[in-house]
Amino acid sequence: MALILFIRNVQGGLLIAILAGTGLAYLLGAVQPVQQTEPGRLFESYGTLFGQLSWSGIGSLVFWIAVFLLLLIVVFENIGLIAAQTRMIGRPGNFKGSLRALALTNIVAGVFGSSPMVASAETSAGIAAGGRTGLTALVSGALFGATFFFIPLLAYIPDSAIAPVLIVIGGLIVQSVKEMDFSDMTEAFPAFLIMVMIPFTYSIVDGMAFGFIAYPLVKIARGKSRDVSPVLYIIAALFVVNFVVHALL
Incomplete structure (x- = not known):
């Protein structure tokens, strides 16, 4: 439904898809209504967090x-x-x-x-709906701030209603693949590795790490080490250190 509304250029189509998906999920019993929480409790302990920086x-x-x-x-x-x-x-x-x-x-x-x-990846939904200016971001930010008072209501929207919209957005983002130079594997493979490893590792950072590490390695193997800037060598080394630290902790 989200894809059909998007292709038909229906205004607010992605929002309609989320609302329709929410209603359908409850109609089919795929999710259960959440229990309400007291709004006041959202802020009762905030005083222990604000300005509590410690340099100890x-x-x-x-x-x-x-x-x-x-x-x-x-x-x-x-x-x-x-x-x-x-x-x-x-x-x-x-x-x-x-x-x-x-x-x-x-x-x-x-x-x-x-x-x-x-x-956030969800920001792309607003861009796909036509948001292109700073005013769009300011209004979205103000409305997002207001959600503090409606969190119990927002909890009624299941992930299954949002997932189709993000899949449509993923289809838009993946169009950048056509700009990859597949004639040169030292350029294409690291980029391909990032695309594959992000979903496999469930982490954008870890997925990008594989590509950043592979890029200087394949360039060196091809005898094109000078094509890699010193900054990329440093970034690749930092990612390796990151994986080592994760393994040791």
Whole structure:
């Protein structure tokens, strides 16, 4: 249904598909109604999180391992998602500005005691629906903030109603494959490896890691080590360290 509405250019088609999928899921008994929670409890313990930064562990190895792993996740997950989303709107030049905005947002997130901010795949649904300007993002952000007061209601929407929309979005994103140079395996294979390993590892970061590690290796094997910038060698080495640290912890 989501695909049909999208192809027919129905305004709000993806939202209609989510609502229809939700109704169908409950009609067929695929999900059960959730139990309501008290809205006041969402904020009762927030005072213990806001501004509670601690530098007591800055000299420990565990602190820096955690910072390193978090940095890899935030940076490379955002790179993967933003690259796809800026291509969708035809403005790849917005890439740097988007990363700056996310960097500032993550600083604020640390002060507020929330989880790190990343660009979400669901954002692509808004782009596919026609959102192209900063105003769209501001309105979406304001409405998203308002969801704090409607979380019990939003919990009624099952994952099965959202999944079809994300599959349609995936079909749009995968169109970038045509830009890959399949005549050169040193270029095509690392990119292919990223596409395959992201779903296999259930992680955007880990999937990208395989591609970043493979790229300098195949270039060296082909005798084209000079085609790889020093930065990529450093990134590949960091990903290897990341896997080693994960294996040891």
